[in-house]
Amino acid sequence: MEYIAISTGFALMLLGLWGILSQKNLIKIVLGFTIFDTGINIVMVSIGYVKGKAAPILDVINASEAANKIVDPVPQALVLTAIVIGLGVTALMLVYVLKLHREKNSLDINSFKDLKW
Amino acid sequence: MFVVIAIFIGVASLIGGYIAIHHEDLSVAIIASGLVSLFASIIFLLLAAPDVAMTEAAIGSGLTTLIFFYVLNKIRQRND
Amino acid sequence: MIKKWIILGILAGMGLIFFDLFSAFRGNETLGKTADYYARHGAEEVGASNIVTAIVVTYRGFDTLGEVTILFLTAAIISFVLKIRQEDILPNRPIRITSELLDSASQVIVPVIFMVGIYIFVNGHLTPGGGFPGGAVIASGVLLMILSNPNFSVSHKVIAWVESISGVGFVLLGVMGILFAGGFLDNRVLGLGDFGKLFSAGIIPFIYSFIGLKVGAELSNILGAISHAQNEKN
Numbered sequence: 001m002e003y004i005a006i007s008t009g010f011a012l013m014l015l016g017l018w019g020i021l022s023q024k025n026l027i028k029i030v031l032g033f034t035i036f037d038t039g040i041n042i043v044m045v046s047i048g049y050v051k052g053k054a055a056p057i058l059d060v061i062n063a064s065e066a067a068n069k070i071v072d073p074v075p076q077a078l079v080l081t082a083i084v085i086g087l088g089v090t091a092l093m094l095v096y097v098l099k100l101h102r103e104k105n106s107l108d109i110n111s112f113k114d115l116k117w
Numbered sequence: 118m119f120v121v122i123a124i125f126i127g128v129a130s131l132i133g134g135y136i137a138i139h140h141e142d143l144s145v146a147i148i149a150s151g152l153v154s155l156f157a158s159i160i161f162l163l164l165a166a167p168d169v170a171m172t173e174a175a176i177g178s179g180l181t182t183l184i185f186f187y188v189l190n191k192i193r194q195r196n197d
Numbered sequence: 198m199i200k201k202w203i204i205l206g207i208l209a210g211m212g213l214i215f216f217d218l219f220s221a222f223r224g225n226e227t228l229g230k231t232a233d234y235y236a237r238h239g240a241e242e243v244g245a246s247n248i249v250t251a252i253v254v255t256y257r258g259f260d261t262l263g264e265v266t267i268l269f270l271t272a273a274i275i276s277f278v279l280k281i282r283q284e285d286i287l288p289n290r291p292i293r294i295t296s297e298l299l300d301s302a303s304q305v306i307v308p309v310i311f312m313v314g315i316y317i318f319v320n321g322h323l324t325p326g327g328g329f330p331g332g333a334v335i336a337s338g339v340l341l342m343i344l345s346n347p348n349f350s351v352s353h354k355v356i357a358w359v360e361s362i363s364g365v366g367f368v369l370l371g372v373m374g375i376l377f378a379g380g381f382l383d384n385r386v387l388g389l390g391d392f393g394k395l396f397s398a399g400i401i402p403f404i405y406s407f408i409g410l411k412v413g414a415e416l417s418n419i420l421g422a423i424s425h426a427q428n429e430k431n
Contacts, residue, residue: 015131180336
């Protein structure tokens with residue numbers, strides 16, 4: 001299970017990076033960033049997975065034997081905050097896309113050459 | 118059984134990611150990236166991380182998609 | 198042409214790095230040292246049955262404070278960048294009228310969505326969920342309100358009050374940890390209570406409620422700013 005998940009995560013990261021590098025449309029580039037984000041989150045959670053163990057919630061699991069029965073909770077706590085930050089960063093990038101589009105009336109990244117030398 | 122589901126979901130999310138990067142219609146691409154987030158939340162559930170799955174389902178496939186559509190709508194309104 | 202080869206080269210290099218990481222990955226049979234400590238002592242030290250909540254709110258509560266600050270900063274920057282001058286607002290933007298079904302259904306559903314969000318973050322220490330998903334659910338309720346009524350604007354006064362009260366409350370509860378317990382954001386200010394009850398785990402339910410309200414207000418603020426920008430001339 002964790003092998004399938006981690007390979008999916010790495011493949012999504014590569015796919016997102018390919019989108020960021022090869023696409024010309026600004027919205028497509030932002031989409032590439034969100035896919036990259038999802039891939040990183042999947043990789044992090046699957047590194048914390050322990051074979052055949054349950055979720056880290058002690059409702060039916062006894063607290064005394066919890067260490068042998070749950071998966072690693074630390075990456076899950078990190079990813080929980082990373083997803084919310086990801087939404088904030090995506091919204092910020094999209095707002096900048098909106099502003100850039102107002103300046104040049106175009107979404108093509110090749111039309112923004114003001115600082116190119 | 119879970120392994121079969123995981124393989125299916127993984128392949129489906131990769132196809133969704135490919136469509137999101139490569140389809141020339143932006144609405145289709147945005148919907149496909151929302152689909153990737155939805156499949157990712159199922160993968161989190163299979164990896165025994167229900168907290169992360171809930172957050173990803175609410176944020177990744179709900180709010181992010183709608184923000185993309187708001188920006189796309191504004192850009193189309195300008196181009197008309 | 199040369200651009201394509203550079204992109205291919207970068208992708209191949211990253212693929213090589215990822216393949217190396219993947220082939221070194223063996224999967225876990227047991228927990229690591231830190232996770233083992235949290236699993237063994239989390240229930241007795243913090244009193245929360247959800248270990249992820251124990252880590253997010255107490256063991257790494259300082260991280261969460263910084264994270265909420267980052268979210269506040271992004272919301273503030275978005276509002277600043279999307280600010281529209283009064284003369285740039287379109288007087289009568291053509292609005293497609295929402296259907297009767299969406300309009301009346303949203304009046305019934307929105308309170309239920311808010312209730313589900315509050316339930317998720319109040320029970321964050323017992324069941325999966327907590328402040329971040331709860332806040333996102335509340336923000337999606339606000340989104341439904343915006344979608345069903347295009348003239349609806351998110352009230353800045355309400356958002357500012359909710360956000361400042363929950364932010365100040367979060368920090369004050371953390372400082373109370375220094376005064377009455379072991380340190381900043383220590384949850385043993387109130388006593389741990391019965392394991393598995395709603396009012397247990399010290400101040401975790403209160404802190405997570407504040408986080409949920411703050412995240413909900415910030416995400417609603419982002420959505421409101423972006424939907425208000427639709428009224429801009431050009």
